[in-house]
Amino acid sequence: MEIRCVYTEGNQNVIQEAVDRLPSAGGTVIVPRGNWKSGAIHLKSNVKLYLEEGCVIHFSSCMEDYLPPVFTRWEGVECYNYSPLIYAADCENVTICGTGVLDGAGSAWWHWKKLQQNAADRLIRAESQGIVVEERVFATREDALRPSFIQFINCKHVTLEDFTIEDGPQWTIHPVYCEDVVVRGVTVNTKGPNTDGCNPDSCRKVLIEDCTFDTGDDCIAINSGMNEDGWRVGRPCEQIEVKNCRFIGGHAAVAIGSGMSGGICDIRIHDCVARGTERGIRIKSMRGRGGYVKRINVE
Helix, strand or coil: CEEECCCCCCCCCHHHHHHHHCCCCCEEEEECCEEEEECCEECCCCEEEEECCCEEEEECCCHHHHCCCEEEEECCEEEEECCCCEEEECCEEEEEEECCEEECCCHHHHCHHHHCHHHHHHHHHHHHCCCCHHHCEECCCCCCCCCCCEEEECCEEEEEECCEEECCCCCCEEEECCEEEEEECCEEECCCCCCCCECCECCEEEEEECCEEECCCCCEEEECCCHHHHHHHCCCEEEEEEECCEEEEEEEEEEECCCCCCCEEEEEEECCEECCEEEEEEECCCCCCCCCEEEEEEC
16 A cells, blocks of 8 residues: 655644554555654554655654654663654564655754753663663653654564655654664764664664665764663674775764664674774773673774
8 A cells, every 4th residue: 555645834844644544464655755744653564655756754842742752772772752753562564665854853953962861861760770660750841851753663564765864853764673774875974972873783684785874973873772681681693794984074984883782793894984983993981881892893
């Protein structure tokens, strides 16, 4: 089944409504050329979101448009928080493709960096004290944690291809507990604080190829959880390949860690070009986040 979105003045749920109309067997949602406004978009299994050339999706800067809270992993710790701008949980065969643009209205979120420090500290205390995940809820103005731009969690067979992402709230492409992920031909331009380009997080079999990154933090950061929570989950990030990518700006072209409590192994980085980043390859850790790092190959 194929549904072509039709612009409706004042309705920023057009894309989500199209996804919801697809049958359980799935289908394709086409977003045509033009400017579209949207709140959170939640995808489901066997769905392709196709962004036509000239399509720009402008995501809302109103935090209430990302409620109710969803299960997520925020900087290596599980919790419930504002929904990522595009989100899928427990899904298979999900694709976002086409040559359109996703605009995350990043500047509306970036001032949260200071505001969210108390919430971030409370989250760390909660996990260190063994508070169950269901009680770690952070989705109020007082407990405001910036969400990721695109997050797939517990998903298989995910493809992201050919589109451009601009100015997300925090981490940009964030697959968590996923298997068989392809990120191909994607351009990430985002300059805010902590706006990593792509963060495979306790994932298996991830290919990142032919992408361009110009970011406000690490272009690619490979992680596997933080502190006690990462050890509790105990899922490594493994079999990650990065090839034919361009890194224009950012802290590191490819960073490994510092959230590595679940372990990181079998990483291959080759045929990439980094110009303007502070570092090329960076392996980092810090007290409390320890885990193993092994079999890293850079060519």
